[in-house]
Every structure is written in structure tokens, then in C-alpha cells.
Amino acid sequence: MITIDQVSKWYGSAQVLKRCTTGVAKGEVVVVCGPSGSGKSTLIKCVNGLEPFQEGAITVDGIAVGDRKTNLSKLRARIGMVFQHFELFPHLTVMRNLELAQIRVLGRSAGESAERGMRLLDRVGLREHAQKYPGQLSGGQQQRVAIARALAMDPIAMLFDEPTSALDPEMINEVLDVMVALAQDGMTMMVVTHEMGFARRVAQRVVFMDRGEIVEDAPTADFFGRPHSERAQTFLSKILQH
Amino acid sequence: MFADFDFDVIIRSLPYLFYDGMTFTLTLTVLATIGGIVFGTLLALMRLSGIAPLALLAAGYVNLMRSVPLVLMIFWFYFLVPYIGQWMTGASRPIQVGAFVSSLVTFTLFEAAYFGEIMRAGIQSIPRGQVAAAQALGMTYPQTMGYIVLPQAFRNMVPVLLTQTIILFQDTSLVYVLSITDFLGAASKVAQRDGRLVEMYLFAAAVYFVISFAASQGVRWLQARTAIAR
Numbered sequence: 001m002i003t004i005d006q007v008s009k010w011y012g013s014a015q016v017l018k019r020c021t022t023g024v025a026k027g028e029v030v031v032v033c034g035p036s037g038s039g040k041s042t043l044i045k046c047v048n049g050l051e052p053f054q055e056g057a058i059t060v061d062g063i064a065v066g067d068r069k070t071n072l073s074k075l076r077a078r079i080g081m082v083f084q085h086f087e088l089f090p091h092l093t094v095m096r097n098l099e100l101a102q103i104r105v106l107g108r109s110a111g112e113s114a115e116r117g118m119r120l121l122d123r124v125g126l127r128e129h130a131q132k133y134p135g136q137l138s139g140g141q142q143q144r145v146a147i148a149r150a151l152a153m154d155p156i157a158m159l160f161d162e163p164t165s166a167l168d169p170e171m172i173n174e175v176l177d178v179m180v181a182l183a184q185d186g187m188t189m190m191v192v193t194h195e196m197g198f199a200r201r202v203a204q205r206v207v208f209m210d211r212g213e214i215v216e217d218a219p220t221a222d223f224f225g226r227p228h229s230e231r232a233q234t235f236l237s238k239i240l241q242h
Numbered sequence: 243m244f245a246d247f248d249f250d251v252i253i254r255s256l257p258y259l260f261y262d263g264m265t266f267t268l269t270l271t272v273l274a275t276i277g278g279i280v281f282g283t284l285l286a287l288m289r290l291s292g293i294a295p296l297a298l299l300a301a302g303y304v305n306l307m308r309s310v311p312l313v314l315m316i317f318w319f320y321f322l323v324p325y326i327g328q329w330m331t332g333a334s335r336p337i338q339v340g341a342f343v344s345s346l347v348t349f350t351l352f353e354a355a356y357f358g359e360i361m362r363a364g365i366q367s368i369p370r371g372q373v374a375a376a377q378a379l380g381m382t383y384p385q386t387m388g389y390i391v392l393p394q395a396f397r398n399m400v401p402v403l404l405t406q407t408i409i410l411f412q413d414t415s416l417v418y419v420l421s422i423t424d425f426l427g428a429a430s431k432v433a434q435r436d437g438r439l440v441e442m443y444l445f446a447a448a449v450y451f452v453i454s455f456a457a458s459q460g461v462r463w464l465q466a467r468t469a470i471a472r
Contacts, residue, residue: 077380087375101379
């Protein structure tokens, strides 16, 4: 579904991604982790072309992201993305947040968009908040709306960029529950996160990044059981000690 | 000086001052504001486009407009617009457009420089993540701007835009140099006809003050209200 092949990226002279190669198969859940500044967020933003890269190739459903001839807007409409800071549109109600791109990008009718939006709000347990503005919701609720907004587009894959890092601890689980349910439904997911419990439960593979490189790319059990690299061992011991 | 202050001249000329004068002043203010915001937003988008020739063109325009006195622009356009019209339509004579159209064009073009800078600040105040979220949903550049960025930028900037409109309202009095009957022009004509300069100019000043001050208070109230809403 998603292939990432020898991707390198520079900001000026600083190289932030070094020949990264990995992928996500259809129906697979891959967790990307690593210390901050390791390039994991940058890598996931390259997948739907929000960040350009200079070398290598990324394809989604066979379409080359870096190709100048690719209609990026069209491709992005088929890939859901959830951001660290939710990025709901604050001037629109929850319902309008869910409808807007369905109507303007997919060309769905108002009725169909509203119905689909409502169904997804129901799924994330926020039906009664449809007419509120994002500012009236808690962080956890906003992030669930953001997931519903992405799902409303019927994406072929979902990208999560640290979806719980900006949340208060008591709100993390309500978001993770939605993500777990999504994974169990067979959604193709690439998830940048520090939530190792989530990785253990639903990820088929874990990709560990450090300083712009993919250091480990292993099945979940192997990654947690016997990480090969010293860097991954150090990272795990730091993050799992409590 | 106030011993023979004649209130009656003010009362007698009220219909003329307001029906003729103030109507013109307000019409010009409203239309130039709308035109200035539309054209100014275009300038802001050009400056932020990242396309060097467009950005330079818009920046040059803004700097030019901000470096030339408004009165000069009013004169200049009044005499120039007929010739531009002639050149554009290929007519044999300069096209007379009238003082109103000429001053509307002038104010729109002039104010666009200021409104444009306000809109630019407004657009830049929208977090980059909002653009990324819109793009991630498959929205194109015009959709991202039209549905996500500009509505928020405009809303954040309403108080500043209104403050600029109040300045514009006062500046429209400069059209009196074209002998147009705006509010000040009307007051001025009565003043000279009846020899009542003190009364008329004091009254005109009071009217400008009351309207501008009331509008400023309105903007402050609006600002306080939106601050709570956010």
C-alpha cells in the first residue's frame, strides 16, 4: 500500500532523513517511534506530500508521491491524516468540519455528507457534539473528531502524526481506543507515537528511527523482545522503565 | 466671535448636508472599503505566494501607494483616468468618468495597499497546521484559502479592518479638492454662500468626531466580544 524507498531529505545543508526504506502493507499497522528530532514526523509527512523530499521514492497505492505529474490533492484526498494538534477548523462547527471536504473535494451531496459525518461522529462517540465548535470540546474529543473527519473521506490508509502527544494523560485512552478499533477493522495505518502499549496491542511492525535513519524495522514481538541495535535498546529502556 | 453664532444656518442646511453630502461620503467609504479589501486580499495573496515576480510586484505596489500623498493621487487619477479609459477602449477622446468614479477608483487602489497589509498579517496569523490539515483532506490552494485561511484571517482582522475604514471615512473628505459635494464639501459650500464659516466648519468637525468616535467604540466593543469568544 505504502512503499518508502531510499528517501533522503535536507533542510538546507542539514540532512533530516537518510536513505529511509520501509513500507506498510494493505491492512497492516506500523508504528514509527524514536527520540524527538529523529525525523519520524518528517517521514510521515513525506508520505502524503506535505513535506517534499529530495531523493528516493514514495508510492501510495502505486502512485508516486514525489512525481511532478502526480495530482497531489487527489492523492491526499484518499489518505487520511491525523495531526498532533488536531487542526480542526475552529471557525466551523464539528459537523461542518466533517462535511466540508466531502462536499468540496469528493463532490458528495450535502445530505450524503451529513449522513456519513453523523455516522462517524457516532462511531467516535460524539454524536451530541455535532453542532458545537471545536473550541468547546476537550483535547481528546477534538482529536476524535479529527479522526472522524479523516475517515469521512473513506481513506485507503491513515497516517497518525503523534496523535496523543498533545493530550492530557486522562484523555489519551479515549483516542487510543478509537485507533485500536480502527486497526481491528483492518485499516491500513502508519502511526508515529510513543505509546508503546498501543504498539504492542495492534502493530504488526515497529520502525525505530534515530537521527534521520531507520535503525530497526522489525515485527512487534521481535522489536520489544530482542532489539538488535544499542540505540533501540537505550530508547526502550528509557521509555518503558515506568 | 460666538456672540452672533447662527444655529439656524446649520438647521436650514441639514437636508443638503446629509442627503447630498453624507450620502456621498458614506457611499464612497463603503464601496472603497469593499473594493480595497477585495483588491488588498489579492495583493496579500500575491505577496505570500512564494512566486518572486508576483510578490515583488505586489510589494512594489504597496510601497508606491504608501509613499505618495493621497491628495496627489486624487488629483492624478482625476486627470489620468479619462486617458486610461481612452487608451483601453481605443476611443478618440478622453472618456469622462465623473468625479465619483474617479475618486472611487483612487480610494480603492490607495486603500488596497493598507487593507492588503492588514490581510497579510491576518493570513500569517493562521497556524501552518491549518493549511496542512486542509491539504491533507485533498483541498487545492484556492479551496484551502477560500474555505479555511481567508475566513479565519478576515475574522481575526475585522477590528483592524474597521479601524482602517474609520480612517478612510475621514480621508474621503479630501475629495473636496475635486469640488465634489461630499459632507465636508457640502458644509464648505454653505459656509461660503452664507458667509458662516465658523458655524459650518465647527459643525462638520463635530459630525466627523461623533461618527468616528462612536464607530471606534463599536470596534472596541466588538474586539472585547471576540476576545471572549476565542
